[in-house]
Amino acid sequence: MNAKTSKLRDLALSVVSILCLISLWLVLSSSRPDFFPTPQMTWERFIELIEYPVSKVSILGHIWASLRRVVIAFCYAVVLGISLGIAMGWNKKIRAAVEPIFESLRPIPPIAWIPLVILWFGVGEFPKILLVFIGSFIPIVLNTMTGVALVDPMYLSVSRVFKANTLQTMIHVVLPASIPAIFAGMKASLSSGWMVVVAAEMIASKSGVGFLITRGSESYDVALILCGMILIGIVGALLGVVLTLLERWLCPWTTKKEK
């Protein structure tokens, strides 16, 4: 009974909070609707967006363009990053050779690479994928490396006792033990990749969700900016959900441990 009422209260509080947000939006926007469109105007603009493509690409096409860049770069980053991370975590010499270069590149935010990459490769598809790759590679490598280096030495001794060779130890001991850390890195890298793709599209692009909001600000179409922002938020949140589901499916033991 008590649990039920507290659940009800929580629900009521959530509803109140969202209502507050919407009414705040209504109040703020009613004075200058051209400056800050009302929720209704934004919704209408969204319907219009579905019906009429922006710069010859439909709304799904824009989302797909951004997603494609992120997914391609993310796959490369996962494969290369996990391999490099395992090598660095496993072998001290490789780590010593690669880490200083890595540590000196790490503090440079991926967004700061945009001008240089545009200068090198222009504004096509490849430079954007490269930028997303830069943004998502580093968290994966660092997390994998830490995960591998922190594998319980006891496990390694056990695998040595059972006469496992290096490859077997890798596959059966090191990889499963470091997967929580790897997934944490993948989550960080996916959200950073999504941010980078939006930034890259805002600076130079003809398609994608980042382009939508830039187009909105160029044509003073504030409702379009809001639509773009909401879409970016939704897709970003969904990407995180997909990765969490993947983690639960691939390695069910990690989620159990958390609880």
Added chain:
Amino acid sequence: MANEKPSSAVHNAAAVSESIRIENQNRAREKRQLFLISLTSVVICLLIWEIAVRTALINPKYLSAPSQVFQSFITKFYDPKPDGAILPVHFISSLYLALVGYFAAVIIGIPLGLVMGYSKVFYKLINPVFEIVRPIPPIAWIPLSVIWLGIGTTAKGFIIFLAAFVPCVINAYTGVHQTNPTLINVAKTCGANDWQIFTTVCIPSALPLTFTGLRVALGNSWSTLVAAELLSAKAGLGYMIQQGRSLVRPDIIIVGMLSIGITGALLSACLSRVEKKFVKGRNAR
């Protein structure tokens, strides 16, 4: 029997100290070796870079040699060409913006997060709004804030505020939320009131996570600042690299990127210093 014992103990102690000495020696040797590997790898990378540019294997229009970058870095301290301001001016303009937005976010975000962690009602009230706004990257706010607030300090400060606000709130909240219930019960047993529990139990135990949030927020605000300056600015390091691109000056771009990287690393090092002073007994848990 009784006579043998001390001598064997002495013998053992000598053997142990000998083996410790050898162990230490080996460790020191390994450390030296690893350092040498690091050094050679950096030197080789720089050499390849330098030679590739010097021999025009890479078009110098696209990449400057490390020596040229270093030279540009030095000249940029007194020469405002080609982007209109010397490096320190850009640097101070960026740093000022980043710190203004960051401190605003810390001052509002940390108390909000702490209170959210303590009061469930408050948490349920704020959290839905938070969850709606959170997935939108701060960079996506740039066009909106430019329309609302112009391209001045306020607009950029607002974006940096957004970037730093989220990690501050979340980490402060999680920190308080994860306070060991036993500690709270002990405080209750000793007759502490709610305010005393909050200030003397919850906040200290939330400090380590709060500092993690502060560090994440600092990194976020610094990289968001760069994005904001790339898109709309008249000064700052991001503006400098953007100018370097439109003038095809790779050396200026790289100098800008390095300055951004070094500053970011220094800021985070400063924060670690502060953290060490404030957070004691982090490993006590």
